[in-house]
Amino acid sequence: MITAGLADALRSIVGPRWVKQRPAELTAYDSDALPGYRATPSFVVLPASRDEVIAVVRLLAQHGVPFVPRGAGTGLSGGALANDAVIIGLNRLTRIHAIDAGNRIAHVEPGVVNAVLQREVAPFGLQYAPDPSSQSACTIGGNVAENAGGPHCLKYGVTLNHVAAVTVCLPNGELVQFGDPASERDGYDLCGLFIGSEGCFGIATDVWVRLLPVAPAVRTLLADFPSLTDAARAVSAIIATGIVPAALEMMDQATIRAVEASIYAAGYPTDVAAVLLAEVDGLEAGLDADARTIERCCREAGARDVRIARTDGDRARLWQGRKKAFGALGRIAPHLVVQDAVVPRTRLPDVLETIAAIGARHGVAVCNVFHAGDGNIHPNISYDASDHAQAERVHAAMSEIMQACIDAGGTITGEHGVGLDKLGYMDALFTEPSLAAMCAVREVFDPDRRANPGKVVPVHACREWGGRR
């Protein structure tokens, strides 16, 4: 139960400043980066250390109060929203405990911002590979909770592939370690299981991330296409050559125009149907040959022009347009719905055509900006939620788009997480026993279902599970 006494007890743990309770203070926490979902937390607690996190979680356990862990709130699934629950913000846990360059590992607190970590490891010639587009704000703890990806995960993999170990404050306040920073161990892969658990299994208080050497050389290309289908065919052709590009990103005309009309203008041609941003990196030797192969694939698929970034400045500008595309789209209309489906890569051309047809049928404008190399599409619709008829059309179109992706053999989320937003699609994707098994696993970590309740797995799926017969 949430009582005045509980708030006082929390203040005595974290200090009076760090329990937020006034409506004006709570407003900042009533949504994440996906507008359209709003919920006001009972209050927000901001611990400053691992010990404070544990004390807070233990206190909430004693009172039986649900909680929602939160990083920077840049998530795109409504996952960090709290309804009748306390938000535990991890933003004050920002210490980088150690960077071990020889063993290529960094020990960080969960509130460390992704881009800050990148900046701190750069002097060692190292990088932390996952680079979500929100990296200037999003935190490592949030990246772990969502198993975040980013444009460069095509070659380097997602958060799962780059975390060696975590310490976790379980929902009962017990601290455990999953994985080991110094060695590979046998036993269940609890670290792997924890990554992407969206705050339902507890709170990571320490994360050991693996670091990679910065690639000695890189080539970035921009190809433009008269049709989205041609661009998708180029993607398939590139993947088929065996070259693993560091990134392979696509933007359609609506997105290009939004970017070029914004302060993030990158010099993309606005008269084409799609641009493909391709990057190869690695050893200098042989890299130009790979770039030429990619250029050939693009031209054979119908590219009008292919250009290669000549300078680091050129390259940064090409990337800025891509990384800030969501921000640019946000200027068009008050609301933006962002999807995150993944389809088998050979299905990209027909799925993109299907999506365009669905948009046209419902009279909504779908724009696409996405990680083409992985088949991870982000169909976005800008709209005005105060126009109820329009909002309903958007909702109907999105449901059909998701179903089309599932029908194509795909999934409903590649990197944003299920949260609240995709909860309704889980039944279409997973069988009842599969969802029940997920619930059973969740209960091992959180038998009282107090950690981020109501997210990821639909509640009805948890009712029956034969596992405890």
Place this chain on the structure above:
Amino acid sequence: MSAPASPSDLAARIADAHARRAPLRIRGAGTWLDAGRPCAGDPLDIGALAGIVEYTPGDLTITARAGTSLRELDRVTAAEGQWLGLDPAGAPEGTIGATVATASDGPLAIAFGRVRDLVLGLECITGTGEVTRVGGRVVKNVAGFDLVRLHTGAWGTLGVISEVTLRLRARPEVDRAFVVTGDERASLESRLAPLTDLPLAPLALELLDPALSAALGLARGTCLLVRLGGNAERVDAQQRALGALGDVREVDTAVFMRLAADEPSDALVARVSHERTRVAETFRHVLEFCGTHAQWEPLVRASLSRGLVRVVLPISSTRDDVAAANVDWPSFVRTIAPPGAHVSWERLPAEAWPHVPCAVADTISTGLRDALDPARVLNAGLLGEPARRADAVPRADARRVLA
């Protein structure tokens, strides 16, 4: 009883075993039956659940029944210029189900990732006979809790894998292997030091001890076995760079298949893992340990960038050699790894296992077994017999950090 011919047959068999509280021993090709701790139970053969379910080369993914052999996967993908990039020790007749269940990998893991990095989706039958499907068939997927990672490396104790979807890679345009030999009098550290700054991105880079080098006919001392792939220009440049490490000689890439397949199937096997910066130290410790502690000449190799040393003691884990050697097992299993390193045993004689700490005895691991195999019918005892949740102790992977 006959082998299950379909996932639903398999599910029925497990549900029946659950109802009768009758333990099962899961079997693929049978090459791993003497690995892990002694494990009784009615054999449950998944070998009949074999074959490719779906393979669209353009997607670079493949879905296969668990009983499909690695050889068959290699054959099917090679026809499309692709491969799995997974080369675990053992015969190619080994199944993909067992490979995933035991999370077995090999030298290529430094380039393509470990098994946990390659598995995209699973069909898995729980210990109560529920057919679950987790993950998916696409290369990027965060929908739902990641039970794929949970089952990978769980040795079938949380569910029996019946189908697997995997990420594939295109075979490199050029694929060549090289042996590098150097001054045997120099320290291992000084011989390996140039590696830090060399422009190398190898597919595999293994350090082989003199016995293994000789067994493969590669060299008379310690050598490096390197596999380079990519376009010709990239491979040539790396071949030149290898010169900084010693004398470079090209060998047939088939040596990597022999490295995997020639390992005696009943040998004692340990993997010793430590920080990558200490790999030479770990390697030397293991060699010295084997020299003083046992009379058996080991075959030792290390995946340098992983800090992982694989030790094979080519004696039978079941025959009389072990008894004759009169080994002090408690000390043996503890001291093969240097302080701070972790040892994972694959094969040991039955009398040695009680001295190896159970890696799944913590409260979370025990809880997961209670949830997914409450009657403990799946490979019972194989990973140690963890106590029920009430009396479980936090240790091993999920160690209690603070009281």
